[in-house]
Amino acid sequence: QSALTQPRSVSGSPGQSVTISCTGTSSDVGGYNYVSWYQQHPGKAPKLMIYDVSRRPSGVPDRFSGSKSGNTASLTISGLQAEDEADYYCCAYAGSNTFVVFGGGTKLTVL
Amino acid sequence: QVQLQESGPGLVKSSQTLSLTCTVSGGSISSGSFYWSWIRQPAGEGLEWIGRISTSGSTNYNPSLKSRITISVDSSKTQFSLKLTSVTAADTAVYYCARWSIHDGIFDYWGQGTLVTVSS
Numbered sequence: 001q002s003a004l005t006q007p008r009s010v011s012g013s014p015g016q017s018v019t020i021s022c023t024g025t026s027s028d029v030g031g032y033n034y035v036s037w038y039q040q041h042p043g044k045a046p047k048l049m050i051y052d053v054s055r056r057p058s059g060v061p062d063r064f065s066g067s068k069s070g071n072t073a074s075l076t077i078s079g080l081q082a083e084d085e086a087d088y089y090c091c092a093y094a095g096s097n098t099f100v101v102f103g104g105g106t107k108l109t110v111l
Numbered sequence: 112q113v114q115l116q117e118s119g120p121g122l123v124k125s126s127q128t129l130s131l132t133c134t135v136s137g138g139s140i141s142s143g144s145f146y147w148s149w150i151r152q153p154a155g156e157g158l159e160w161i162g163r164i165s166t167s168g169s170t171n172y173n174p175s176l177k178s179r180i181t182i183s184v185d186s187s188k189t190q191f192s193l194k195l196t197s198v199t200a201a202d203t204a205v206y207y208c209a210r211w212s213i214h215d216g217i218f219d220y221w222g223q224g225t226l227v228t229v230s231s
Contacts, residue, residue: 034216038158045207045221046158052216089158093216099171100211105157 003101004029004090011109017078020106022090023071028101030071034093037066037075040105041086049088050075077108085110113138115208115222123202125231129195133208133222140189141166146211147184147191148218151204159204163211164191198229 005023012018022029022037029035035053038046048057050066053073063079073092077084090103119131133147140147148163162172164182172180176195184191195202205226209218 032216036217038218045224046218048217048219091158091218097171098174099163100160102158102160 003094004092004103006088006090006103006106008104009107009109011111012077012080013111014080014082016080017076018080018108020075020077020088020090020108022073022075022092022103024073024092024101025071027098028092028094029068029073029090031095032093033068035066035068035073036091037064037073038089038091039084039086040089046089080110082110084108113210113220115210115220117206117208117222117225119225119227121226122228122230123198125199125229126197129193129198129202129227129229131193131206131208131225131227132190133192135189135191135210140184140191141186143167144213146213147182148209148211149182149193150207150209150218151202152207152224153201153204156204161193161195161206200229200231203227203229 010018033053037050039049040046053068054066065076067074088106094101114136116134123129146163149161162182164170179196181194205224207224208222210220212219
């Protein structure tokens with residue numbers, strides 16, 4: 001059982017938009033703005049796509065955006081492309097004791 | 112460019128101790144701006160944070176694993192290590208080392224991961 005709840009899978013056609021949710025508690029997602037999203041292709045290490053809820057690292061396309069409302073964070077991918085097909089994980093800072101928690105991951109399929 | 116590389120046995124017998132080392136290159140392991148973490152991923156499953164260490168040696172461990180984990184750092188060798196005792200098949204996973212940026216609250220650099228299989 002992961003600490004943060006994500007849908008197991010989402011799908012969309014090329015050019016469409018999809019949103020992946022990440023639900024936690026007031027002790028993690030809702031308590032801090034240290035929410036990040038990682039993309040993972042099979043056999044590869046996770047890659048940072050969004051941090052501080054909505055900031056994009058250099059090199060990440062602006063098709064990727066993040067937001068948060070209460071205890072739920074969201075990742076939106078617009079203008080879907082074939083290479084976006086991957087697993088996506090949310091991660092939230094949860095204080096100095098628990099430190100961080102991950103979501104269970106969402107498999108994005110580009111139809 | 113910062114690089115992290117995991118190393119250690121790929122096969123560990125049940126009830127024994129899993130030992131992995133992460134070698135950091137291209138950056139200082141002694142900077143107080145970062146924590147050094149271990150994360151694992153069983154096949155087909157999600158990411159699980161194992162624990163982290165600062166350069167001063169302070170640690171945080173996942174409560175579910177705390178009784179079996181030791182993370183240590185050797186700044187002179189630019190390495191940090193993981194020991195997980197009394198392993199079972201449930202500990203079979205890809206183990207990643209990663210750097211946590213304190214300022215940004217992110218895992219900004221990851222190793223490529225190493226598969227550790229626990230055999231009976």
